[in-house]
């Protein structure tokens with residue numbers, strides 16, 4: 102039974118037109134889609150054009166042989182190469198060792214035993230697809246560990262990771278980095294008055310409102326702590342960060358969530374803004390400290406505002 106005729110694509114590279122034709126006919130009858138390459142260079146180009154599920158690679162071809170094709174594909178795909186099945190007349194120990202060392206996952210010998218070929222092709226494609234699914238699932242899981250389950254914005258773990266990453270980029274590329282820390286005003290009173298569940302809903306609303314205020318793909322809103330959100334703004338000047346901070350303060354105020362025990366009777370936030378040109382001998386925590394100091398100022402000067 103073929104793996105699945107819907108989409109499995111096999112790249113067949115062989116300089117012998119007769120063998121190539123036989124392979125193609127056989128594999129197409131098995132339900133696969135086949136792309137033919139008559140030499141190594143063509144195989145390299147076609148690989149990136151079609152991104153096949155499997156490569157059937159002749160070992161001996163003029164100019165760029167199968168070993169070299171595999172080596173270059175490994176380099177260019179950085180470990181994401183589709184399985185390569187080598188078809189070879191060479192069965193000496195050195196050739197076999199060399200094939201496996203450069204990342205060929207299996208081989209069949211000429212003259213071709215068609216039943217063996219069919220089974221190997223089937224198994225390799227199934228394995229490859231499972232690996233892709235696993236990789237995708239792992240990626241999704243990895244993403245989940247970076248999201249705050251209550252507010253759906255990035256969590257503290259992601260904050261730490263992203264700040265470090267962008268700090269490093271700032272050092273290398275001499276880009277300034279801004280950070281805004283937002284804290285909900287009188288939030289303890291909010292919980293005391295409306296209850297903890299309403300408090301949670303308020304956090305969700307504020308997170309959503311803050312997220313709507315940022316537009317660059319590199320900017321991220323994170324839940325830094327209980328009722329504190331930190332916004333990382335890579336490659337952003339202090340002026341840029343203050344513009345965004347004002348937008349954040351205004352947006353939450355205009356959202357108009359009732360807060361009867363607060364002086365303004367609505368939910369508001371205070372923000373502290375900081376900006377640095379990252380240096381190898383400073384620490385990202387210095388930026389957090391500066392933003393925190395500014396936040397303290399914003400609270401001291403009456404809340405519902407930002408300070409830099």
Ligand code: GH3
Pocket residue numbers: 284285286287288289290292296297298299300301304326327328400404
């Ligand atoms: P200020 O204006 O100075 O920021 O006053 P505040 O009351 O907001 O500050 P404080 O730090 O005293 O209180 C923060 C409150 O946030 C206390 C805590 O109960 C609440 N909080 C923290 N995390 C959560 C959460 O996940 N859900 C809810 N409902 N409340 C939370």
Ligand code: MG
Pocket residue numbers: 115116117159160161162
């Ligand atoms: Mg050949």
Ligand code: MG
Pocket residue numbers: 284285328329
């Ligand atoms: Mg707080």
Ligand code: MG
Pocket residue numbers: 284285286287288289328
């Ligand atoms: Mg607060």
